[in-house]
Amino acid sequence: MQEPLPAWAVTRAGPDCLPKEPFDIAEVFRRLRRECAGLPPAALFALRDASFHSPFALLVAALLSARTRDETLLRVVPPLLARAPTPRALLDLPEEALNQLLAPVTFAEAKARYLRQLCTVLLQQYGGRVPDDPAALRALPGVGPKTANLVLGVAFGRPAIAVDVHVHRVTHRWGYTNAATPEQTEQQLREKLPEEYWVEINERLVPFGKFVCTGQRPHCSRCPLLTLCRQVGVGAHR
Numbered sequence: 001m002q003e004p005l006p007a008w009a010v011t012r013a014g015p016d017c018l019p020k021e022p023f024d025i026a027e028v029f030r031r032l033r034r035e036c037a038g039l040p041p042a043a044l045f046a047l048r049d050a051s052f053h054s055p056f057a058l059l060v061a062a063l064l065s066a067r068t069r070d071e072t073l074l075r076v077v078p079p080l081l082a083r084a085p086t087p088r089a090l091l092d093l094p095e096e097a098l099n100q101l102l103a104p105v106t107f108a109e110a111k112a113r114y115l116r117q118l119c120t121v122l123l124q125q126y127g128g129r130v131p132d133d134p135a136a137l138r139a140l141p142g143v144g145p146k147t148a149n150l151v152l153g154v155a156f157g158r159p160a161i162a163v164d165v166h167v168h169r170v171t172h173r174w175g176y177t178n179a180a181t182p183e184q185t186e187q188q189l190r191e192k193l194p195e196e197y198w199v200e201i202n203e204r205l206v207p208f209g210k211f212v213c214t215g216q217r218p219h220c221s222r223c224p225l226l227t228l229c230r231q232v233g234v235g236a237h238r
């Protein structure tokens, strides 16, 4: 599907810039898939592919992922879930054992508290199961829109868009969204992104945003999307 350039998406111009093609989201995803095949996968998707794909496993991993490096998360989550594969088992862990298992992640003590509160609610209100309802998920302790949508999309296979800093920044640079907050970006994407890409966009843009379209100095000159992307807000040609 080809879309005309929206009025607010400034096209870069100048002798050093390549001419831009119409923004074709299917072509964007084709190129993203090829690029991401050579990049480390996002931690949540790596865990999913390593059999940690239950709603509880992904909920725990997503909650622990805030401000924690992927490498650390991938070291912490498997042994934690081996000891505590269910909310009951996690609550049965002695506090010291849980703190030790979580020690490498940032804000370990606060996250341990959230995990205990989360497991208590899951047991008391949902019989130890993770709810598959968006509002119920978002009401759980420590669960925001991004985490809820990741669990809905990846664990339950529901159409949901998890907008983190990478999805927010990269879609803005493409000229595909122009929202001020991740929540508004999610709303704009819900209105224009074909549903077949709703879960995949997070899987692709997390590694792409970490290694190619980086926060401070995006690598535009070697980016496979250069001829499609409007490079909104990107300063000097890179």
Ligand code: SF4
Residues within 6 Å of the ligand: 170, 173, 174, 212, 213, 214, 218, 219, 220, 221, 223, 224, 225, 226, 229, 230, 231, 232, 234
């Ligand atoms: S790296 Fe540059 S060309 Fe590639 S998506 Fe980001 S802003 Fe666009």
